[in-house]
Amino acid sequence: MIKQAPPPAPIVTERKTALERAIEARGEKVYTFPVSGFFGLGSKPILHIGFRMQGSLEDDAAVVAAHKYLDELTRGAGDAGAAARVDGDLLDNAKTVEALWRCTREAEEQPEGSGQWKPTGYPAFMGGARWMREHLTKRELAMLLNLLGEAKRKDGLDRGIAEDIDDGAVEAVAKMCGEHAGNDIPEQMLAGTARHVLTHLVVLLSQKLAAARLSVETLLREQEALEATPPKSAQYPPGPSAGDVVEPKP
Amino acid sequence: MLLDPHPERSLTCRVNGAEDVPLRVRALRGIDKALVEDETARAPEAARDGAFIRGLVAAALWTPEGPAFSSSEAVGALPHPELLELGRHVAEALCVCSPMYCGSDVRAWERTLEEGALTGGNWHETLALASCVDVSLAGIIPRPDRYWGVPLKRLLDGHWMVYRAARAAVEKLKEKKT
Numbered sequence: 001m002i003k004q005a006p007p008p009a010p011i012v013t014e015r016k017t018a019l020e021r022a023i024e025a026r027g028e029k030v031y032t033f034p035v036s037g038f039f040g041l042g043s044k045p046i047l048h049i050g051f052r053m054q055g056s057l058e059d060d061a062a063v064v065a066a067h068k069y070l071d072e073l074t075r076g077a078g079d080a081g082a083a084a085r086v087d088g089d090l091l092d093n094a095k096t097v098e099a100l101w102r103c104t105r106e107a108e109e110q111p112e113g114s115g116q117w118k119p120t121g122y123p124a125f126m127g128g129a130r131w132m133r134e135h136l137t138k139r140e141l142a143m144l145l146n147l148l149g150e151a152k153r154k155d156g157l158d159r160g161i162a163e164d165i166d167d168g169a170v171e172a173v174a175k176m177c178g179e180h181a182g183n184d185i186p187e188q189m190l191a192g193t194a195r196h197v198l199t200h201l202v203v204l205l206s207q208k209l210a211a212a213r214l215s216v217e218t219l220l221r222e223q224e225a226l227e228a229t230p231p232k233s234a235q236y237p238p239g240p241s242a243g244d245v246v247e248p249k250p
Numbered sequence: 251m252l253l254d255p256h257p258e259r260s261l262t263c264r265v266n267g268a269e270d271v272p273l274r275v276r277a278l279r280g281i282d283k284a285l286v287e288d289e290t291a292r293a294p295e296a297a298r299d300g301a302f303i304r305g306l307v308a309a310a311l312w313t314p315e316g317p318a319f320s321s322s323e324a325v326g327a328l329p330h331p332e333l334l335e336l337g338r339h340v341a342e343a344l345c346v347c348s349p350m351y352c353g354s355d356v357r358a359w360e361r362t363l364e365e366g367a368l369t370g371g372n373w374h375e376t377l378a379l380a381s382c383v384d385v386s387l388a389g390i391i392p393r394p395d396r397y398w399g400v401p402l403k404r405l406l407d408g409h410w411m412v413y414r415a416a417r418a419a420v421e422k423l424k425e426k427k428t
Contacts, residue, residue, distance in 0.1 A: 019318045022268030023327050056304065056333040057326025060297035067296045156331065 029053040030119040031151035032107045037140065040106075049144070050105035050119035051151035062102050065129065066094035093141075100144050101129040103151075170204045252277075252347075252363075252408040253375060255398045258312070259343040266332065275340050276312045277348035277406050284352075285309070289322065300330070303337035310340050310348075350407045363415035368422070379416035392417070 016024075030050040038046040070091060074081030084090055104124035107117040125132050132141070177186045190198065257277040264273065286305035293301035304325040311318040319325045328336065349359045367376040384391040394413035395402045 015320055017313065017318055017320055017324075018271055018315055019265060019268050019313055020320065020324050020327070022271060023265065026267040053329050055327040056300050056330045057323060059330050060293075060300045060326075063296045064294040067294065152331075155329070 029155055030105055031154050032117045032119060033147045033150065034117075035143070035147070046106075046124070048107035048109075048117040049124045049147070050107045050117075051148050052103045052105050052119070053151070053155045054103055058102055059099070062098040063095055065098045066091060069094050069098070069129070096141060096145055097129050097132050100141065100148065101125060101132055103148060104144065170201060170208065173201055174205060174208070252349075252406075252412045255400055255404075257347045257406070257408060259347040261339050261343060263336065263339050265328070265336065271313050271318075273318060274312050275310050275343035275347060277408060278310055278344065278350070279404075280350055280352055280407050282309050283350065286322075300326075300333070303333055306344075307333070307337055307340050310344055311336070348406065348408060349411055351410075354407075356411070359411050360415060360418075363412055364418055364422075367412075367415045367419035376416045376419050379413055380420040382413070 030052045032048045032050045035046060035049050038049070040046050070085060074084045077084065101123065105119040106122045106124045108120050110116060110118045125136075127135070136144075173190075176189060180186055258274045261273040261275060265271065283306075286302065286309055289305050290298050290302040301322070304322040307325045308317070308319045308322040325333065345354075349356070366372055379394070379397050382393045382396045384393055392413065394405060394409055397413070398405065398409060
Protein backbone atom coordinates (compact mmCIF):
# COMPACT_ATOMS: atom_id res chain seq x y z
CA MET A 1 0.00 0.00 0.00
CA ILE A 2 1.36 3.35 -0.99
CA LYS A 3 1.21 5.91 1.70
CA GLN A 4 0.06 9.24 0.46
CA ALA A 5 1.97 12.22 1.65
CA PRO A 6 -0.19 14.68 3.54
CA PRO A 7 -1.15 17.69 1.46
CA PRO A 8 1.13 20.63 2.03
CA ALA A 9 -0.17 23.25 4.38
CA PRO A 10 -1.56 26.20 2.49
CA ILE A 11 0.75 29.14 2.47
CA VAL A 12 -1.20 32.09 3.73
CA THR A 13 0.49 35.41 3.32
CA GLU A 14 -1.26 38.25 4.92
CA ARG A 15 -0.95 41.36 2.83
CA LYS A 16 -0.49 44.47 4.85
CA THR A 17 -0.17 47.98 3.52
CA ALA A 18 2.56 50.40 4.57
CA LEU A 19 0.06 52.33 6.65
CA GLU A 20 -1.14 49.20 8.45
CA ARG A 21 2.44 48.18 9.16
CA ALA A 22 3.21 51.66 10.52
CA ILE A 23 0.13 51.59 12.76
CA GLU A 24 1.12 48.15 14.07
CA ALA A 25 4.67 49.34 14.67
CA ARG A 26 3.37 52.04 16.99
CA GLY A 27 2.69 49.22 19.43
CA GLU A 28 0.06 48.95 22.08
CA LYS A 29 -0.05 51.91 24.43
CA VAL A 30 -0.78 51.08 28.05
CA TYR A 31 -0.85 53.71 30.79
CA THR A 32 -0.53 52.44 34.34
CA PHE A 33 -1.97 54.12 37.41
CA PRO A 34 -1.74 53.34 41.13
CA VAL A 35 -4.99 52.06 42.62
CA SER A 36 -6.17 50.95 46.03
CA GLY A 37 -8.97 48.80 47.33
CA PHE A 38 -8.70 46.12 44.63
CA PHE A 39 -7.67 42.58 45.43
CA GLY A 40 -6.45 39.85 43.14
CA LEU A 41 -5.83 36.12 43.57
CA GLY A 42 -5.22 35.09 47.19
CA SER A 43 -6.49 38.49 48.32
CA LYS A 44 -3.23 40.01 47.13
CA PRO A 45 -3.77 43.74 46.79
CA ILE A 46 -3.64 45.14 43.25
CA LEU A 47 -1.44 48.21 43.43
CA HIS A 48 -1.36 49.27 39.79
CA ILE A 49 -3.67 48.79 36.82
CA GLY A 50 -2.79 49.40 33.19
CA PHE A 51 -5.20 50.98 30.74
CA ARG A 52 -4.76 49.94 27.14
CA MET A 53 -5.64 52.24 24.27
CA GLN A 54 -7.69 50.06 21.98
CA GLY A 55 -8.75 50.38 18.37
CA SER A 56 -12.16 51.59 17.28
CA LEU A 57 -13.18 48.05 16.30
CA GLU A 58 -12.71 46.93 19.91
CA ASP A 59 -14.61 49.98 21.15
CA ASP A 60 -17.50 48.96 18.94
CA ALA A 61 -17.25 45.36 20.17
CA ALA A 62 -17.67 46.67 23.72
CA VAL A 63 -20.78 48.63 22.72
CA VAL A 64 -22.29 45.60 20.99
CA ALA A 65 -21.50 43.38 23.99
CA ALA A 66 -23.26 45.88 26.26
CA HIS A 67 -26.37 45.71 24.08
CA LYS A 68 -26.21 41.90 24.09
CA TYR A 69 -25.93 41.86 27.87
CA LEU A 70 -28.93 44.15 28.20
CA ASP A 71 -30.86 41.98 25.77
CA GLU A 72 -30.12 38.85 27.80
CA LEU A 73 -30.87 40.59 31.07
CA THR A 74 -34.27 41.82 30.00
CA ARG A 75 -35.36 38.75 28.05
CA GLY A 76 -38.62 37.40 29.41
CA ALA A 77 -39.14 40.39 31.65
CA GLY A 78 -42.18 41.59 29.72
CA ASP A 79 -43.00 45.29 29.95
CA ALA A 80 -40.29 45.86 32.54
CA GLY A 81 -37.77 44.42 30.07
CA ALA A 82 -38.94 46.77 27.32
CA ALA A 83 -38.56 49.73 29.67
CA ALA A 84 -35.13 48.56 30.84
CA ARG A 85 -33.89 48.13 27.26
CA VAL A 86 -34.36 51.83 26.59
CA ASP A 87 -32.95 52.90 29.94
CA GLY A 88 -29.93 55.05 29.16
CA ASP A 89 -28.32 54.60 32.58
CA LEU A 90 -28.47 50.84 32.37
CA LEU A 91 -26.93 50.87 28.90
CA ASP A 92 -24.22 53.34 29.93
CA ASN A 93 -23.28 51.17 32.92
CA ALA A 94 -23.12 48.09 30.72
CA LYS A 95 -20.94 49.92 28.18
CA THR A 96 -18.65 51.13 30.97
CA VAL A 97 -18.06 47.63 32.32
CA GLU A 98 -17.50 46.14 28.86
CA ALA A 99 -15.05 48.89 27.93
CA LEU A 100 -13.21 48.62 31.26
CA TRP A 101 -12.89 44.86 31.06
CA ARG A 102 -11.40 45.10 27.58
CA CYS A 103 -8.90 47.85 28.30
CA THR A 104 -7.68 47.16 31.84
CA ARG A 105 -4.43 45.24 32.11
CA GLU A 106 -2.62 43.63 35.00
CA ALA A 107 0.58 45.49 35.94
CA GLU A 108 3.72 44.10 37.57
CA GLU A 109 6.58 45.87 39.28
CA GLN A 110 9.61 45.09 37.12
CA PRO A 111 12.11 44.58 38.68
CA GLU A 112 10.51 44.17 42.09
CA GLY A 113 10.98 47.16 44.36
CA SER A 114 11.97 49.46 41.48
CA GLY A 115 8.71 51.37 41.45
CA GLN A 116 8.45 50.75 37.70
CA TRP A 117 5.11 49.16 36.87
CA LYS A 118 4.70 47.46 33.53
CA PRO A 119 1.60 45.83 32.01
CA THR A 120 1.75 42.04 31.75
CA GLY A 121 -0.60 41.66 28.80
CA TYR A 122 -3.21 39.83 30.87
CA PRO A 123 -6.58 41.38 31.72
CA ALA A 124 -6.66 43.01 35.14
CA PHE A 125 -9.95 41.23 35.86
CA MET A 126 -9.71 37.68 34.60
CA GLY A 127 -13.32 36.90 35.49
CA GLY A 128 -14.59 39.00 32.61
CA ALA A 129 -17.23 41.68 32.40
CA ARG A 130 -19.81 39.55 34.22
CA TRP A 131 -17.44 39.08 37.17
CA MET A 132 -16.80 42.83 37.28
CA ARG A 133 -20.54 43.53 37.39
CA GLU A 134 -21.00 41.05 40.22
CA HIS A 135 -18.01 42.00 42.37
CA LEU A 136 -17.12 45.65 41.81
CA THR A 137 -19.08 48.48 43.37
CA LYS A 138 -20.25 51.48 41.40
CA ARG A 139 -17.68 53.61 43.20
CA GLU A 140 -14.88 51.28 42.09
CA LEU A 141 -16.16 51.23 38.53
CA ALA A 142 -16.40 55.02 38.54
CA MET A 143 -12.81 55.24 39.77
CA LEU A 144 -11.63 52.94 37.00
CA LEU A 145 -13.61 54.94 34.45
CA ASN A 146 -11.98 58.15 35.65
CA LEU A 147 -8.57 56.54 35.27
CA LEU A 148 -9.50 55.40 31.76
CA GLY A 149 -10.43 58.99 30.96
CA GLU A 150 -7.09 60.11 32.35
CA ALA A 151 -5.28 57.51 30.22
CA LYS A 152 -7.15 58.71 27.14
CA ARG A 153 -6.24 62.30 27.96
CA LYS A 154 -2.57 61.35 28.28
CA ASP A 155 -2.78 59.41 25.04
CA GLY A 156 -4.42 62.35 23.31
CA LEU A 157 -1.63 64.64 24.49
CA ASP A 158 0.95 62.09 23.32
CA ARG A 159 -0.64 61.97 19.90
CA GLY A 160 -1.06 65.74 19.79
CA ILE A 161 -4.78 65.53 19.12
CA ALA A 162 -6.00 66.93 22.40
CA GLU A 163 -7.18 70.48 22.58
CA ASP A 164 -4.14 72.72 22.75
CA ILE A 165 -4.31 75.40 25.40
CA ASP A 166 -1.76 78.05 24.67
CA ASP A 167 -1.07 81.26 26.51
CA GLY A 168 -3.41 83.18 24.22
CA ALA A 169 -6.32 80.87 25.04
CA VAL A 170 -5.70 81.23 28.77
CA GLU A 171 -5.59 85.03 28.45
CA ALA A 172 -8.79 85.05 26.38
CA VAL A 173 -10.65 82.90 28.90
CA ALA A 174 -9.40 85.00 31.82
CA LYS A 175 -10.44 88.21 30.07
CA MET A 176 -13.87 86.82 29.19
CA CYS A 177 -14.47 85.57 32.73
CA GLY A 178 -13.28 88.85 34.23
CA GLU A 179 -15.39 91.05 31.97
CA HIS A 180 -18.53 88.97 32.41
CA ALA A 181 -18.11 87.95 36.04
CA GLY A 182 -21.50 89.46 36.86
CA ASN A 183 -23.53 87.44 34.37
CA ASP A 184 -23.80 83.84 33.16
CA ILE A 185 -21.76 84.22 29.97
CA PRO A 186 -18.67 82.47 31.44
CA GLU A 187 -20.83 79.54 32.52
CA GLN A 188 -22.38 79.24 29.08
CA MET A 189 -19.03 79.54 27.34
CA LEU A 190 -17.31 76.95 29.52
CA ALA A 191 -20.21 74.49 29.83
CA GLY A 192 -19.12 72.41 26.86
CA THR A 193 -15.43 72.38 27.75
CA ALA A 194 -14.00 68.97 28.59
CA ARG A 195 -13.07 68.35 32.22
CA HIS A 196 -9.36 67.92 31.48
CA VAL A 197 -9.30 71.18 29.51
CA LEU A 198 -10.92 73.00 32.42
CA THR A 199 -8.33 71.45 34.75
CA HIS A 200 -5.53 72.70 32.50
CA LEU A 201 -7.08 76.15 32.39
CA VAL A 202 -7.36 76.34 36.19
CA VAL A 203 -3.76 75.13 36.62
CA LEU A 204 -2.42 77.60 34.05
CA LEU A 205 -4.47 80.46 35.51
CA SER A 206 -3.20 79.57 39.01
CA GLN A 207 0.36 79.72 37.70
CA LYS A 208 -0.33 83.11 36.17
CA LEU A 209 -1.92 84.36 39.39
CA ALA A 210 1.04 83.14 41.46
CA ALA A 211 3.48 84.80 39.04
CA ALA A 212 1.48 88.05 39.11
CA ARG A 213 1.38 88.04 42.94
CA LEU A 214 5.11 87.42 43.10
CA SER A 215 5.87 90.30 40.75
CA VAL A 216 3.57 92.65 42.71
CA GLU A 217 5.25 91.62 45.97
CA THR A 218 8.67 92.17 44.44
CA LEU A 219 7.65 95.59 43.20
CA LEU A 220 6.26 96.54 46.62
CA ARG A 221 9.42 95.31 48.33
CA GLU A 222 11.57 97.36 45.98
CA GLN A 223 9.35 100.38 46.58
CA GLU A 224 9.64 99.96 50.35
CA ALA A 225 13.37 99.59 50.09
CA LEU A 226 13.57 102.74 48.04
CA GLU A 227 11.45 104.66 50.49
CA ALA A 228 13.53 103.46 53.46
CA THR A 229 16.75 104.68 51.85
CA PRO A 230 17.33 108.48 52.27
CA PRO A 231 17.75 110.50 49.06
CA LYS A 232 21.31 110.81 47.76
CA SER A 233 21.43 114.63 48.29
CA ALA A 234 20.82 114.12 52.02
CA GLN A 235 23.77 111.77 52.35
CA TYR A 236 27.14 113.08 53.48
CA PRO A 237 30.41 111.27 53.08
CA PRO A 238 31.82 110.18 56.44
CA GLY A 239 34.19 112.78 57.78
CA PRO A 240 37.69 112.00 58.98
CA SER A 241 37.86 110.61 62.44
CA ALA A 242 40.46 111.57 65.04
CA GLY A 243 43.87 110.16 64.33
CA ASP A 244 43.38 109.84 60.56
CA VAL A 245 46.00 111.43 58.38
CA VAL A 246 44.37 113.65 55.80
CA GLU A 247 46.44 113.99 52.69
CA PRO A 248 46.17 117.27 50.83
CA LYS A 249 44.60 117.04 47.38
CA PRO A 250 46.90 117.80 44.47
CA MET B 251 -10.03 67.47 -11.43
CA LEU B 252 -12.97 65.40 -12.75
CA LEU B 253 -11.31 65.14 -16.17
CA ASP B 254 -8.90 62.66 -14.61
CA PRO B 255 -9.93 58.99 -14.83
CA HIS B 256 -9.23 58.73 -11.09
CA PRO B 257 -10.00 62.09 -9.49
CA GLU B 258 -8.04 62.48 -6.28
CA ARG B 259 -7.49 64.99 -3.54
CA SER B 260 -4.39 65.05 -1.37
CA LEU B 261 -4.84 65.19 2.37
CA THR B 262 -2.72 67.43 4.53
CA CYS B 263 -3.22 65.21 7.56
CA ARG B 264 -1.08 62.16 8.31
CA VAL B 265 -1.52 59.09 10.46
CA ASN B 266 0.57 59.14 13.64
CA GLY B 267 3.55 56.85 13.24
CA ALA B 268 3.33 57.07 9.44
CA GLU B 269 4.06 60.75 8.93
CA ASP B 270 6.12 59.97 5.82
CA VAL B 271 3.22 58.21 4.06
CA PRO B 272 1.30 60.76 1.97
CA LEU B 273 -2.45 60.24 1.93
CA ARG B 274 -4.93 61.00 -0.77
CA VAL B 275 -8.62 60.43 -1.25
CA ARG B 276 -9.75 58.83 -4.47
CA ALA B 277 -13.25 59.44 -5.82
CA LEU B 278 -15.74 56.62 -5.32
CA ARG B 279 -18.31 55.18 -7.66
CA GLY B 280 -21.88 55.11 -6.48
CA ILE B 281 -21.61 51.33 -6.18
CA ASP B 282 -18.54 51.63 -3.95
CA LYS B 283 -20.49 53.79 -1.53
CA ALA B 284 -23.46 51.42 -1.74
CA LEU B 285 -21.15 48.52 -0.81
CA VAL B 286 -19.93 50.44 2.23
CA GLU B 287 -23.54 51.09 3.21
CA ASP B 288 -24.40 47.39 2.76
CA GLU B 289 -21.48 46.39 4.97
CA THR B 290 -22.57 48.96 7.54
CA ALA B 291 -26.12 47.60 7.52
CA ARG B 292 -24.76 44.14 8.36
CA ALA B 293 -22.99 45.48 11.47
CA PRO B 294 -24.88 45.53 14.78
CA GLU B 295 -26.97 48.65 15.07
CA ALA B 296 -24.96 50.03 17.98
CA ALA B 297 -21.73 49.86 15.98
CA ARG B 298 -22.94 51.20 12.64
CA ASP B 299 -21.47 54.69 12.87
CA GLY B 300 -17.98 53.33 13.39
CA ALA B 301 -18.50 50.66 10.72
CA PHE B 302 -19.53 53.28 8.14
CA ILE B 303 -16.53 55.50 8.82
CA ARG B 304 -14.15 52.51 8.67
CA GLY B 305 -15.72 51.36 5.40
CA LEU B 306 -15.51 54.81 3.85
CA VAL B 307 -11.87 55.26 4.88
CA ALA B 308 -10.95 51.80 3.59
CA ALA B 309 -12.68 52.45 0.25
CA ALA B 310 -11.46 55.98 -0.44
CA LEU B 311 -8.07 56.44 1.24
CA TRP B 312 -5.01 55.75 -0.92
CA THR B 313 -1.26 55.98 -0.57
CA PRO B 314 1.25 56.09 -3.44
CA GLU B 315 1.61 52.30 -3.24
CA GLY B 316 -2.14 51.60 -3.41
CA PRO B 317 -5.09 51.46 -1.05
CA ALA B 318 -4.13 52.68 2.41
CA PHE B 319 -5.96 49.85 4.17
CA SER B 320 -6.55 46.31 2.97
CA SER B 321 -9.97 46.10 4.63
CA SER B 322 -12.33 48.04 6.83
CA GLU B 323 -11.34 45.77 9.76
CA ALA B 324 -7.76 46.96 9.35
CA VAL B 325 -8.95 50.55 9.82
CA GLY B 326 -10.37 49.39 13.17
CA ALA B 327 -6.83 49.29 14.58
CA LEU B 328 -6.98 53.08 14.80
CA PRO B 329 -8.24 54.43 18.13
CA HIS B 330 -11.65 56.08 17.95
CA PRO B 331 -10.49 59.74 18.09
CA GLU B 332 -7.99 59.15 15.31
CA LEU B 333 -10.58 57.31 13.23
CA LEU B 334 -13.06 60.18 13.58
CA GLU B 335 -10.42 62.73 12.63
CA LEU B 336 -9.31 60.74 9.58
CA GLY B 337 -12.93 60.03 8.62
CA ARG B 338 -13.71 63.74 8.71
CA HIS B 339 -10.81 64.55 6.39
CA VAL B 340 -11.82 61.74 4.00
CA ALA B 341 -15.48 62.83 3.93
CA GLU B 342 -14.48 66.46 3.28
CA ALA B 343 -12.20 65.44 0.42
CA LEU B 344 -14.89 63.22 -1.09
CA CYS B 345 -17.29 66.18 -1.09
CA VAL B 346 -14.81 67.97 -3.34
CA CYS B 347 -13.53 65.25 -5.68
CA SER B 348 -16.38 62.77 -5.76
CA PRO B 349 -19.81 64.19 -6.56
CA MET B 350 -22.50 61.53 -6.58
CA TYR B 351 -26.03 61.32 -7.86
CA CYS B 352 -26.98 59.90 -4.49
CA GLY B 353 -25.95 62.30 -1.79
CA SER B 354 -24.56 65.36 -3.60
CA ASP B 355 -26.40 68.54 -4.55
CA VAL B 356 -26.63 67.47 -8.18
CA ARG B 357 -28.32 70.68 -9.42
CA ALA B 358 -25.56 72.82 -7.89
CA TRP B 359 -22.84 70.61 -9.39
CA GLU B 360 -24.48 70.67 -12.85
CA ARG B 361 -24.85 74.44 -12.76
CA THR B 362 -21.22 74.94 -11.75
CA LEU B 363 -19.91 72.40 -14.26
CA GLU B 364 -21.91 74.00 -17.07
CA GLU B 365 -20.48 77.40 -16.19
CA GLY B 366 -17.03 75.85 -16.21
CA ALA B 367 -17.65 74.14 -19.55
CA LEU B 368 -18.47 77.51 -21.14
CA THR B 369 -15.28 79.12 -19.83
CA GLY B 370 -12.79 79.85 -22.59
CA GLY B 371 -9.95 77.77 -21.19
CA ASN B 372 -12.13 74.68 -21.02
CA TRP B 373 -13.48 74.88 -24.56
CA HIS B 374 -11.19 72.25 -25.97
CA GLU B 375 -12.18 69.72 -23.32
CA THR B 376 -15.85 70.66 -23.63
CA LEU B 377 -15.81 70.00 -27.40
CA ALA B 378 -13.81 66.81 -26.99
CA LEU B 379 -16.28 65.54 -24.42
CA ALA B 380 -19.41 66.62 -26.27
CA SER B 381 -18.25 64.91 -29.44
CA CYS B 382 -18.02 61.52 -27.69
CA VAL B 383 -21.29 60.17 -29.10
CA ASP B 384 -22.55 57.48 -31.43
CA VAL B 385 -25.08 58.61 -33.97
CA SER B 386 -27.63 56.03 -34.93
CA LEU B 387 -31.12 55.92 -36.34
CA ALA B 388 -32.39 55.75 -32.78
CA GLY B 389 -30.68 59.02 -32.00
CA ILE B 390 -27.51 60.11 -30.24
CA ILE B 391 -25.94 57.60 -27.87
CA PRO B 392 -23.64 59.11 -25.25
CA ARG B 393 -20.15 57.52 -25.17
CA PRO B 394 -18.21 59.29 -22.39
CA ASP B 395 -16.11 56.11 -22.00
CA ARG B 396 -14.17 57.18 -25.10
CA TYR B 397 -12.95 60.38 -23.48
CA TRP B 398 -11.64 58.70 -20.36
CA GLY B 399 -10.57 55.49 -22.08
CA VAL B 400 -12.22 53.23 -19.54
CA PRO B 401 -15.18 50.86 -19.76
CA LEU B 402 -18.54 52.43 -18.97
CA LYS B 403 -18.72 50.58 -15.67
CA ARG B 404 -15.54 52.32 -14.49
CA LEU B 405 -16.97 55.80 -14.99
CA LEU B 406 -17.74 57.79 -11.89
CA ASP B 407 -20.88 59.81 -11.26
CA GLY B 408 -18.68 62.91 -11.52
CA HIS B 409 -17.56 61.87 -15.02
CA TRP B 410 -21.18 61.62 -16.13
CA MET B 411 -21.91 65.03 -14.61
CA VAL B 412 -18.99 66.61 -16.48
CA TYR B 413 -20.00 64.88 -19.69
CA ARG B 414 -23.62 66.05 -19.43
CA ALA B 415 -22.46 69.56 -18.59
CA ALA B 416 -20.28 69.60 -21.72
CA ARG B 417 -23.17 68.36 -23.89
CA ALA B 418 -25.52 70.94 -22.36
CA ALA B 419 -22.98 73.72 -22.92
CA VAL B 420 -22.59 72.81 -26.60
CA GLU B 421 -26.38 72.59 -27.04
CA LYS B 422 -26.74 76.06 -25.46
CA LEU B 423 -24.17 77.44 -27.84
CA LYS B 424 -25.97 75.91 -30.81
CA GLU B 425 -29.24 77.47 -29.67
CA LYS B 426 -27.56 80.86 -29.41
CA LYS B 427 -26.22 80.59 -32.96
CA THR B 428 -29.62 79.69 -34.42
